[in-house]
Amino acid sequence: MTPRIDDRRVAVLVANEGIEQVELTEPWKAIREAGGQLRLVAPDSGPVQAMNHLDKADTFTVDQQVSDADPDDYDALLLPGGVANPDNLRMNAAAVNFARSFVDAGKPVAAICHAPWTLVEADVLRGRTLTSYPSLQTDIRNAGGTWVDEEVHTDRGLVTSRTPDDLPAFCAKMVEEIAEGVHPVRPEGASAPGSG
Secondary structure (H helix, E strand, O other), X not given: OOOOOOOOEEXXXXXXXXXXXXXXXXXXXXXXXXXXXXXXXXXXXXXXXEEEOOEEEEEXXXXXXXXXXXXXXXXXXXXXXOOHHHHHHXXXXXXXXXXXXHHHOOOOEEXXXXXXXXXXXXXXXXXXXXXXXXXXXXXXXXXXXXXXXXXXXXXXXXXXXXXXXXXXXXXXXXXHHHHHOOOOOOOOOOOOOOOO
């Protein structure tokens, strides 16, 4: 049975173009069906252009600009993929800082396909294990993370998957982690930097 996440607020951070549509719409549907509240956050107001791989798909309306978004107003973060989406986000300091704040606070973060590129830029993958689209594995390792080839992988509230084929497992695990809430920032038994 899918856990309920009533009243949990989820920010969906996207660039204004280049989002893989199914990696936006399927997780959105799963969160909404579990009772979550969603807001589409992007660098610019107005529409965002989704893609079906390299072809234009639907447009979606931005609820809030990332420069005006406060991570404290949200319980979790969803990062859809698409090749251009995270590449655009990682060049936007406000978007990178917004994503970093969720990881730093131990809040659930769900990132699929190319989306972990934004987390590479945020420098939050050191000591974490995750999966992604295979072409990101070197970037993840260079950022101090461990890459695994799995349908879905979770590490202290960070949920990752490889491709749209993994969406059923990704969506289920994402909702489960949002239901669990805040997670430890460091691995169990690890001390804070500079202590000990």
